[in-house]
Amino acid sequence: MELLEFLIFDNLIYILAIVLGVILTVAYLTYFERKVIAFMHVRMGPNRVGPRGLLQPFADVLKLLTKEIIFPKNANKFLFLIAPIITLATAFAAWAVVPFADGMVLADINAGLVYVLAMTSLGVYGVIIAGWASNSKYALLGALRSAAQIVSYEIAMGFALVGVLVAAGSLNLSEIVRGQEGGLVHWYIWPLLPLFLIYYISGVAETNRAPFDVAEGESEIVAGFHVEYSGAAFALFFLGEYANMIIISALTALMFLGGWYSPFTGDSWIAQPSIFWFLGKTSIFLYAYFWLRASLPRYRYDQIMRLGWKVFIPITIVWIFVVAVMKVYHVGPWWN
């Protein structure tokens, strides 16, 4: 009975807060994305629904929810419906270990980093199952591309995380952040700069976003794995993709930019650690997602593979050794 009470009264509220927060953020992220890209195209972006177009996300959601879900002929209905649920569930599950501020975390587990890596990789099953269940050649091609791409970039991403692990000496995300206390120079972005870049770029590739969005590739395979999806099922894929984007940005902020710590030192209010620092740092990377999308053309498929296997993986392996050596000899302000 005590356990039940604990689950309901403590964790349920946290879970609701996180899930609702993520969903609302995703809604406004779509608006933000359209505005940023429009501004970079020297356009206005959505400005019709509500003041300055601020109600546009709700209009989009209502439209998607009232649309019919079309099942393709000979599609496997069970797999067809379970695929978006897998994508969404894994994207949300990863949020369980994200510390928003000191102590503000749903599950403060020791293997947080591994858990996050597992959850973000599991998301690919949603894509593969969706492509397979759709009984469509474009969907299948998109799923194959996505699977190969995610497997390739997972390795570089994993190695980048090994660098963080070496630097922090812990897999617990809160511990990793605490290792970066003490202002701008103590953040891991400086000793781990190549790993930081590789982690973020791999993250962009993992979430199938431009310039690595070959799994969708409008010009080649229509919309890739989700061609056959419509209505609420498509909305779930959309939600999952954007939730994954937010989690990648949040993790980059946690592991390389010192999470909830302020870049300033001293006693003034601006140097205090707070959740707003974390949210601000996360938003920088979310903006970078759209910035990249507005700036870069889509990679050719073999170039993606070349970048993943021949560039990222060697660099990460070399830099892990560099980090290890720096740690052993207590270099800089980070490990003395």
Next chain:
Amino acid sequence: MTKIVRYLKSLTLNEIRKGLMLTQKYFFKRKFTVRYPEEKTPKSPRFRGLHALRRYPNGEERCIACKLCEAVCPAAAITIDSDVREDGSRRTTKYEIDLFKCIYCGFCEESCPVDSIVETDIHEYHFESMGKNVMTKEQLLAVGDMYEEQIAKTKQEDAKYR
């Protein structure tokens, strides 16, 4: 050697930085968008939109049923029937323009010896049921009556270039 240098240069991500800076520059530029129903782009006095039949200031219709417009129309969108009116003058009994056939070339207006058929600068119109795309003589005259001032003004503006 140059290959290695190029490879090392690519690792600095300098090219991508340049591209990102360019898009960032455009982010702050003034936007080109015209917010349509509130803002409109300027229109030339020669703009060819919805058709109208004009009248003389005394209320007499200009059209004398010469059928030049019907003959010149490349899309065969104009149909004219004519008869003798009670006062002995030749007038149209039927003057119809099928707006689906019309290609808005303005030849009818050019061919008209009495400046009767004109194309106004109205381009925001629609039809709500089948068959409404055929403008009858009454409708065309009504458009002419309603926008006579505007039509006269644009004709005046354009006159010195013709």
